[in-house]
Amino acid sequence: MSKIAVGKKAPTFTLQGTSGKWSLEQAAGSSVVLYFYPRDNTPGCTQEGQSFTASFPQFKKLKALIVGISPDSVSSHEKFKSKMGFPFELLSDVDQTVCKRYDVIQEKSMYGKKYLGVERSTFLIDGEGVLRAEWRKVKVNGHAEAVLAAVKAL
Numbered sequence: 001m002s003k004i005a006v007g008k009k010a011p012t013f014t015l016q017g018t019s020g021k022w023s024l025e026q027a028a029g030s031s032v033v034l035y036f037y038p039r040d041n042t043p044g045c046t047q048e049g050q051s052f053t054a055s056f057p058q059f060k061k062l063k064a065l066i067v068g069i070s071p072d073s074v075s076s077h078e079k080f081k082s083k084m085g086f087p088f089e090l091l092s093d094v095d096q097t098v099c100k101r102y103d104v105i106q107e108k109s110m111y112g113k114k115y116l117g118v119e120r121s122t123f124l125i126d127g128e129g130v131l132r133a134e135w136r137k138v139k140v141n142g143h144a145e146a147v148l149a150a151v152k153a154l
Contacts, residue, residue, distance in 0.1 A: 016074050018081050030064065038070060
């Protein structure tokens with residue numbers, strides 16, 4: 001079972017991303033909005049990234065980093081980020097190690113078939129590396145605004 005819990009240290013990790021290696025430790029002193037999404041170039045994931053992009057200047061003003069993670073390859077992330085103009089890092093978790101640490105691999109269903117996949121989830125981690133808020137089964141509309149309000153409340 002997941003050991004992740006609000007008020008506890010967030011699981012640390014290092015992954016390859018669109019700007020090279022990125023680790024949670026290197027974000028010390030900044031808040032981190034860590035959002036997990038299923039796949040690059042899908043409607044919901046594109047809309048979620050666009051929502052975070054629209055609010056990016058406000059997150060930046062609050063010294064909050066936005067980082068997206070999915071099981072897609074770095075190459076896929078680079079194309080997606082470039083195509084959409086995302087101003088934040090996208091990290092590749094091909095073997096789903098970090099997804100599992102954050103307990104976002106869940107049973108899903110499509111066309112009556114069950115499979116394991118990434119459940120759209122967001123985690124707010126403070127500058128000390130402590131998990132301050134989590135959103136599971138995220139619905140994209142209004143989500144970036146809710147996360148921004150939580151960052152402002154830190």
